[in-house]
Amino acid sequence: MAAVLSVENLSVEGRTPRGAWVPTVRGVSFVVEPGEVVALIGESGAGKTTVALAALSYTRPGTRIAGGRVRLLDVDIFALDAGARREARGRDAAYVAQSAQAALNPAITIGEQVAEPMILHGVASAEEARRRATELLARLDLPNPSELATRYPHQASGGQQQRVMVAMALTCAPKLLVLDEPTTALDVTTQIEVLKAIKDVIREHGSAAIYVSHDLAVVAQIADRIIVMKDGLVVEEGPTAEIIDRPKHDYTRELIGAVKPRPTGERGAAAATAQASLLEVRGVSATFARPSLFRRPGLEANVLQDTSLDVRPHEVVAVVGESGSGKTTIARVIAGLHPALSGEVRLGGRSLAPRANRRDRDALRRIQIIFQSPDLSLNPEQRVGEAIGRPLELYFGLGGAKRAARVAELLTMVGLPSDYGGRFPAELSGGQRQRVSIARAFAAEPDIVLCDEILSSLDTIVAAQVLELMRSLKATHDVAYVFISHDLATVASIADRVVVLYAGRVCEIGPTAAVFSPPHHPYTALLLSSVPALRQGWLESVIAARPPTQAQTGVTAPRDVGCPFRTRCPLAIENICDRLAPPARHTPHGQTIYCHREVEELEAAHA
């Protein structure tokens, strides 16, 4: 049988802002056989998406094909006219984008959107198309497909939207499916379900697929072959097992080295000294709902519900949980950016005002925050020196040459050339910008740095370097971190204590080693088991080990009474978990688990 896709010596050029064309993909060749899943892997800017899009003969604005040939089902796709190309797209080859939220039309129901390609390509009548759309939704394990089809995209969860995109791509039974980081934006627990749905449906259909990803562990679950790209070149290509177990190229080894070990409780227990707390968060509740004149928002609208945590001097407390768990809101409450409904934040024994503009300068100085996105956390109109110099001026009254000298010092401290002060953020890479944000926070000589997902928008290798920087800064400074992350492996490697949040409530809190080893809160157990492992077959084994109740996704339970996790919990007890707030259970390892089950029962669940 002929190859589904053959890319021969493909070169793509991109336009710089100055108008010059520079090569972004250089002489890439590969073949996708029928039914085969080929992964394109590499860091951002490696050209993997560009190559994947070229398979559909699509070039993003500002890029052009400079040479080579792409044959889709033995047709030279570049030689086709625009009309024929349109025909081929969606019918012969279909595309699944990274962000379903951005790719789905918010004004059309899910059913109509999935049916549309079949009607456009004349594959089925409108009625038939709608019926088949519902069928496809069912095959992607989407709950209650006929009802889902009548909903609008925003009424479905992120994981559901992503599966809807896959269903849409499969409508015309394409021979080739191009998946561009389809699970990157999802939580690990959701990622498993989407990954499994994608894998099953590709196998059933027998379509070939190109799977673009930066995550080797994810790719290991789904790909037959892996192509490693760097700077627009293919550096290594081979069967999945080969690449993972016997990488030949240095860069591949570097990528594998950057895959974090799965979180375990092996890290030495932190010195649980009885030091006085530096920061205390006491019974904080917060909401995004705005109180109207006539009605106070109910408890169910709360993103944080009666949450407490302590940070001791020079300690790293990690806050983990899925998106929507309220972990970012906790940081914002501590920083005074989001006033709490009730509860209080105390710093060094003193109660802090809920809003930053009511706090005194010293309290503000002692708490600094670093945000997730290096693109948005620096003012694009301010030079790096100004950004770092501002806290020096505000808190210490430094100016002129003294300030410039300190800025240079701080730049060196975060591993940047000391003369970068004159640059604008746009002239720096993502990792460098994140270092500037770190320097800005440390300029205030803080006691506590709130790190809100500071690694999650960086490439794996860069993220590892930034994490190392945070670790070395902690060793040289008297500073504590509140480390907010969804990435358990990172947390396991840096945190002294871990707080697990679910739906705005603390499920479990304790020393890192204790939290990451049994007994677990059922939610912690789910999170831990969902972290992909870098070995083939991991996906199947974890799905097989999982009780069927966990197929449900999304937080649908009203959050006012009972345990918020009960609808997804394999150990839920009827008539108890949905009625009563879970009691605190203390384990001998110093952790506290909020669950109706006894510690022994939780322990037994892992036996």
Add this chain to the structure above:
Amino acid sequence: MTAAAETVRTTRARQPLTVFGAIGLGLLALNVFLALFGSFIAPNTVSALVGGGAFAPAHDTAFLGNDYLGRDLLSRLLNGAKYSLGIAAAATALGFLIGMTIGFSAAEVRGRFDTAITWLIDVLLSFPPILLALLVIAGLGSSLPVLIGTIAFIQSPRVARVSRAVAMGIAALEFVEVARARGESLLSVLAREIFPNSLRPLAVEYGLRLSYAVLFMSSLSFLGLGIQPPNADWGSMVRENLSGLYYGAPAAIFPAVLIGILVLGINLTVDWLSAGSDQRISEELR
């Protein structure tokens, strides 16, 4: 540390000059030149009678002919430039000062203040602008400060609304959050974080408002409420010389064409600027 090994994005992009952008800038530059130096290069004064009578065709002392009183049309056009462009530019600048202050504050303070401001803007926007201007000028009489103040007042709610929307988008960004958490004052957040980042989108709005102000000023003058005789901006000159059209005299056409050229110049420049700012926003805020 291998931070320096990461790829560095190229320096900040400059918007390349397009053909229409160049035409727009050229026309605008011509108008600015006329506004600045028009009075000095004018061969005659605005009120001198140059001979030949009303609506006389071009002759030695009046290259574009005479106006309805027998004065040199060219000199009057050259003198009018500073009123047409100057008043519009000053009024728009004042309108932006008021509107941006109000809009930015509303966006940053939020809450009840924002609600009240939004409501007030809606009320002001519901008045027909020309009617509002007629009321004010009828009450206070027409003078340069009154004209500038009236047009600025009419511009400001629109500017406030746009500035508020622009500032809302910026206020939600993380670097503004960092500034708030650092304890910066309201004024500092507005001036350091929001203002510099709003300039590009608002420059486009300034151009649009400016061409609107030129037309509005011309309308007022055409109605006789603008610059008072013997001085005249181009709008008043259209009105004065309108009767000449019956005799086939082009005296009313020239000022009308100049108004058109000025507005066209502004609009072409704005189009060019906005194409640049759209591209830049998508690149920087990706």
